[in-house]
Amino acid sequence: MDAPLPDSLETARLLARFKLQVRRTLDQSVSLEQLAHDPDYAKARLAEIEDAAEDEELLVMVLRLRALLLPAVAPAPAVASTEPTPSQETRTYKFGARSW
Numbered sequence: 001m002d003a004p005l006p007d008s009l010e011t012a013r014l015l016a017r018f019k020l021q022v023r024r025t026l027d028q029s030v031s032l033e034q035l036a037h038d039p040d041y042a043k044a045r046l047a048e049i050e051d052a053a054e055d056e057e058l059l060v061m062v063l064r065l066r067a068l069l070l071p072a073v074a075p076a077p078a079v080a081s082t083e084p085t086p087s088q089e090t091r092t093y094k095f096g097a098r099s100w
Contacts, residue, residue, distance in 0.1 A: 011068065014061065014064060014065065014068075015032050015035070015036070015065070016032075017061065018030065018058075018061045018062075018065060019032055021055070021057065021058050021061060022049060022058065025053065025054070025055050025058055026049065026052055026053070026058075028049075028052075030045060030049075035065070035069065036069065039069070039070060039071075042065075042066075042069045042070055043070055046062050046065060046066050046069075046070075049062055050062045
């Protein structure tokens with residue numbers, strides 16, 4: 001279930017900058033190992049940091065990491081309507097000669 005992060009220098013730098021920025025601005029620590037491999041921890045920790053952050057750069061990092069670390073949730077499938085659509089109706093005489 002552990003989906004490893006893409007091995008790239010850019011990802012490593014982003015994680016390192018994020019950890020340092022959180023320490024500087026919020027005086028908090030972030031576990032990079034848990035952030036990268038535990039989706040529940042990542043979701044909770046990124047939400048906490050987002051709420052506490054007052055720095056635009058830190059918020060941008062939160063958004064980038066959320067997109068990178070957390071899979072997008074697919075929207076729930078739409079429930080089929082029981083009402084027929086106009087193309088499914090047999091005939092309506094609302095505006096015809098029989099509308100009276």
